[in-house]
Amino acid sequence: MTPTITAFVRSPDRGKGLARDMRVRWALEEVGQSYDVRLLSFKALKEPGHLALHPFGQIPTYEEGDLVLFESGSIVLHIAERHAGLLPSDTKARARAITWMFAALNTVEPPIFDRDLAKILERDEPWYEQRLHVLEDSIRKRLGGLSTRLGDADWLDGAFSAGDLLMVSVLLRLKGSNILDEYPNLSAYVARGEARPAFKRAFEAQFAVFTAASTG
Amino acid sequence: MTPTITAFVRSPDRGKGLARDMRVRWALEEVGQSYDVRLLSFKALKEPGHLALHPFGQIPTYEEGDLVLFESGSIVLHIAERHAGLLPSDTKARARAITWMFAALNTVEPPIFDRDLAKILERDEPWYEQRLHVLEDSIRKRLGGLSTRLGDADWLDGAFSAGDLLMVSVLLRLKGSNILDEYPNLSAYVARGEARPAFKRAFEAQFAVFTAASTG
Numbered sequence: 001m002t003p004t005i006t007a008f009v010r011s012p013d014r015g016k017g018l019a020r021d022m023r024v025r026w027a028l029e030e031v032g033q034s035y036d037v038r039l040l041s042f043k044a045l046k047e048p049g050h051l052a053l054h055p056f057g058q059i060p061t062y063e064e065g066d067l068v069l070f071e072s073g074s075i076v077l078h079i080a081e082r083h084a085g086l087l088p089s090d091t092k093a094r095a096r097a098i099t100w101m102f103a104a105l106n107t108v109e110p111p112i113f114d115r116d117l118a119k120i121l122e123r124d125e126p127w128y129e130q131r132l133h134v135l136e137d138s139i140r141k142r143l144g145g146l147s148t149r150l151g152d153a154d155w156l157d158g159a160f161s162a163g164d165l166l167m168v169s170v171l172l173r174l175k176g177s178n179i180l181d182e183y184p185n186l187s188a189y190v191a192r193g194e195a196r197p198a199f200k201r202a203f204e205a206q207f208a209v210f211t212a213a214s215t216g
Numbered sequence: 217m218t219p220t221i222t223a224f225v226r227s228p229d230r231g232k233g234l235a236r237d238m239r240v241r242w243a244l245e246e247v248g249q250s251y252d253v254r255l256l257s258f259k260a261l262k263e264p265g266h267l268a269l270h271p272f273g274q275i276p277t278y279e280e281g282d283l284v285l286f287e288s289g290s291i292v293l294h295i296a297e298r299h300a301g302l303l304p305s306d307t308k309a310r311a312r313a314i315t316w317m318f319a320a321l322n323t324v325e326p327p328i329f330d331r332d333l334a335k336i337l338e339r340d341e342p343w344y345e346q347r348l349h350v351l352e353d354s355i356r357k358r359l360g361g362l363s364t365r366l367g368d369a370d371w372l373d374g375a376f377s378a379g380d381l382l383m384v385s386v387l388l389r390l391k392g393s394n395i396l397d398e399y400p401n402l403s404a405y406v407a408r409g410e411a412r413p414a415f416k417r418a419f420e421a422q423f424a425v426f427t428a429a430s431t432g
Contacts, residue, residue: 055319056319056358070315073322074311092282092283096285098293099290102287102288102289103290107287110326113326127341145273148271
């Protein structure tokens with residue numbers, strides 16, 4: 001059964017692959033599962049039809065028959081459990097890969113996301129510079145721990161997993177910032193993720209949506 | 217095999233059950249699995265021995281033989297997968313319960329955690345009131361969506377699950393604030409979680425640690 005996901009008709013990141021449908025597209029491409037996409041305007045996010053699928057009125061959602069999921073982490077885990085390629089079969093290695101999924105979303109992403117949000121919403125506030133400094137300190141604490149643990153390995157724990165997929169997705173938000181450049185092994189890790197054919201297919205697909213909305 | 221978790225020797229919340237070992241203790245109590253606890257000072261969190269277990273130098277960790285996990289969400293999921301009682305056996309209902317786990321940690325917790333952090337770190341800043349207002353708006357958006365979805369049900373999706381365990385744990389941070397009181401069904405939901413015998417046993421266990429550290 002072909003699942004249907006939702007995405008922004010016009011992503012605020014202008015097709016840079018930072019919207020959270022990208023993670024789900026990437027996971028589906030890694031396992032070779034085709035999918036349909038339903039595009040939503042910002043207005044449609046808050047309409048009853050979408051709120052019935054996603055209580056917080058966000059994207060992405062994932063529909064597979066009468067199963068409806070939201071939260072990109074949960075959707076990626078669902079895909080990884082249904083198909084080979086994103087989680088090791090060894091029970092312990094699988095539990096560790098899932099640990100990296102939660103680490104990406106609950107420990108590494110929050111300060112990175114807050115920094116992006118502050119750059120949009122708080123740029124004119126009197127506290128902006130100080131707040132940015134606090135957030136970047138907090139990001140560096142996370143990246144330092146991550147960089148040390150990764151060392152010179154290709155991926156966080158053996159073969160590429162859903163944990164790497166989410167961690168690279170989260171770190172992508174820092175691309176082009178000085179912060180990521182301070183950790184050369186993490187920059188290389190992100191580049192390694194971006195070089196995967198499945199990443200490229202997913203990136204092109206979401207970029208095509210943005211291009212169509214901009215020229216259409 | 218009895219797992220070992222780590223927790224603060226002296227929790228900064230003074231035993232209110234807000235440190236993240238509480239979630240793991242609660243999950244272990246729900247499934248009837250006994251556990252050992254290794255207590256750590258703040259200093260010990262950043263020492264090599266602990267960093268080898270937890271790359272970000274936090275609590276809790278979970279050791280079961282040679283398996284080492286961190287991230288409370290991942291540990292709770294691991295426990296829920298190994299024992300009956302925290303995830304439905306139906307595949308679709310299980311995927312939805314896991315969605316609520318991610319929603320608790322990745323959507324609902326971040327602004328709630330930020331508010332607690334701001335109350336500690338930014339209280340004396342000139343922008344404090346304005347910043348608190350922004351954070352509380354953001355929290356209300358999440359709680360509004362959650363309250364509508366919960367409606368008059370006892371739990372988020374059928375029987376109590378690991379999704380409820382994490383959501384109640386996250387909302388507990390708002391206890392005693394006006395914000396939670398604005399959503400009577402969410403207040404009742406939190407109280408329902410706290411009333412579970414497994415919650416009470418977990419709470420008492422972590423409170424006893426704080427009491428011992430304070431009087432010892």
